[in-house]
Amino acid sequence: MIKNNKFVSALIATQPFFLGERNLDERKKSVSALIATILLIVVAVALIAIILTWGKSFTTTNLNKTNNLLNAPASDAQYYLVIENGLNGRFLAKYHPPSNYSNQSIRITRYRLFDSTNIMNFSSPIDINAGDTQALDMGIITTPFDIVLYLDDNTIITKQNITTTNLSPRISDCPTGYTPVPGNHMYGTVESEKGGFCVMKYEAKYDENGDGIGDYNDTCVIADGFNYFGPGANCAEFDNNKIVSSADGAPIVLYNLAVRDIEGIVYLPNLCSSLGGHVMTNDEYMTIARNIEVEPTNWTGNIVGTGAIKPGNISSQAEYGPDNTRDDTSKLQLSNGAYIWDFVGNTSEYVNLFLLANQVPISINNTEEVIELNQIADYKGLSYNEVAPTNPDWNSDNGVGVYYSCPSGACAYEDDNAPMVRGMGVWENYGGLYSFFFEGGPAGYNDSGFRCIVIP
Numbered sequence: 001m002i003k004n005n006k007f008v009s010a011l012i013a014t015q016p017f018f019l020g021e022r023n024l025d026e027r028k029k030s031v032s033a034l035i036a037t038i039l040l041i042v043v044a045v046a047l048i049a050i051i052l053t054w055g056k057s058f059t060t061t062n063l064n065k066t067n068n069l070l071n072a073p074a075s076d077a078q079y080y081l082v083i084e085n086g087l088n089g090r091f092l093a094k095y096h097p098p099s100n101y102s103n104q105s106i107r108i109t110r111y112r113l114f115d116s117t118n119i120m121n122f123s124s125p126i127d128i129n130a131g132d133t134q135a136l137d138m139g140i141i142t143t144p145f146d147i148v149l150y151l152d153d154n155t156i157i158t159k160q161n162i163t164t165t166n167l168s169p170r171i172s173d174c175p176t177g178y179t180p181v182p183g184n185h186m187y188g189t190v191e192s193e194k195g196g197f198c199v200m201k202y203e204a205k206y207d208e209n210g211d212g213i214g215d216y217n218d219t220c221v222i223a224d225g226f227n228y229f230g231p232g233a234n235c236a237e238f239d240n241n242k243i244v245s246s247a248d249g250a251p252i253v254l255y256n257l258a259v260r261d262i263e264g265i266v267y268l269p270n271l272c273s274s275l276g277g278h279v280m281t282n283d284e285y286m287t288i289a290r291n292i293e294v295e296p297t298n299w300t301g302n303i304v305g306t307g308a309i310k311p312g313n314i315s316s317q318a319e320y321g322p323d324n325t326r327d328d329t330s331k332l333q334l335s336n337g338a339y340i341w342d343f344v345g346n347t348s349e350y351v352n353l354f355l356l357a358n359q360v361p362i363s364i365n366n367t368e369e370v371i372e373l374n375q376i377a378d379y380k381g382l383s384y385n386e387v388a389p390t391n392p393d394w395n396s397d398n399g400v401g402v403y404y405s406c407p408s409g410a411c412a413y414e415d416d417n418a419p420m421v422r423g424m425g426v427w428e429n430y431g432g433l434y435s436f437f438f439e440g441g442p443a444g445y446n447d448s449g450f451r452c453i454v455i456p
Helices: 002-070 282-293
Strands: 081-083 090-095 105-113 120-129 133-137 145-151 156-162 178-182 196-200 227-229 252-255 331-333 339-341 349-355 369-372 376-378 402-405 418-422 436-438 452-454
Touching: 081 156, 090 105, 090 120, 120 133, 178 282, 196 282, 282 349, 282 418
Parallel strands: 227 252, 402 436
Antiparallel strands: 081 090, 090 133, 105 120, 105 145, 145 156, 178 196, 196 452, 331 339, 349 418, 369 402, 418 436
């Protein structure tokens, strides 16, 4: 028993040291594992924080870069500028700063729609003094919209939910065969108290027998189905009093420089005078085009900007006849619910605008070529708003058309003015709502139709 007790006592005496060694080692291992785990968590958290911070910095930097392209700093003047609801593209701006405000006048130089990158210039800066009201002719006829105004001190004013009303003549205000068009102040086409003008619903036709319906003259009409008049055509004689707008009849084409008489005097502007009107101007053309582009039904996707604007007749033959026999792609709707036929396609159309050879727009290469409207290098005697759509990102795939350019100085007859042609016809294959060229330049185009305008 004693021996056993001594053994047990000895064992007990030595055991604490042995057990402590083992527990300490296990504790060290546990602590090491815990520390390693904590370190891994700390490192992971640190990496996540770094990534998030970098990502936020990257995103913010890039957003700032993007914003800086379009958005200058906001001006305090925006609190004192009121934009009234518009009428036919004109908006009244009222400026009422407090007397102790430093800027008692502002100068507005440019503008853009809030969701657009297209910054446009006013024809001249708009100066508004404290207590004054000035007109802003921005030509915007969609509603509602948000606008960004650019001041000459490199600040901006943003205004939201602006609306506009578009006055228009009624169908009963227009001659038979004409369509009423809401005018647009930016183009100076609010030409009467009725708010607009009347345009031929169809391309001009020739009424030989006086029954008010266009005719198809086998003598004047050649292979492609148009009614050719002018030197070199089968029908050189032309009676202005026989011009009509009707669904039937071959469209008139003025052939071989027939916009001029034999003495070289331009008579295109006088073609419609016997009807109490005038040949459509480019401003009137643009008024109609900008109106067409904002109507969803004129787009193949039935949403503005989706698909393309209806191309009209782009076959090799002229089309005409009763409305219910025609392809609807040749019919375009205006914001007042009225319709116009063959504004795109069928025959290209003269507008009453003439430019000297050195005034016509040129391409980057300054050569004869077909280019997108947003690729014009120098508008020369024109401006963007005189030839192109509201959205500069739209191109020929969207049905807005192209510009058939030519080298500087080559788009005219000798040193004379060159007439502008819009819309393109069945021959060019470059059709589109805003397409244009100047006769006497590319490929020697010298045959186009026209429309008359009447002010109610």
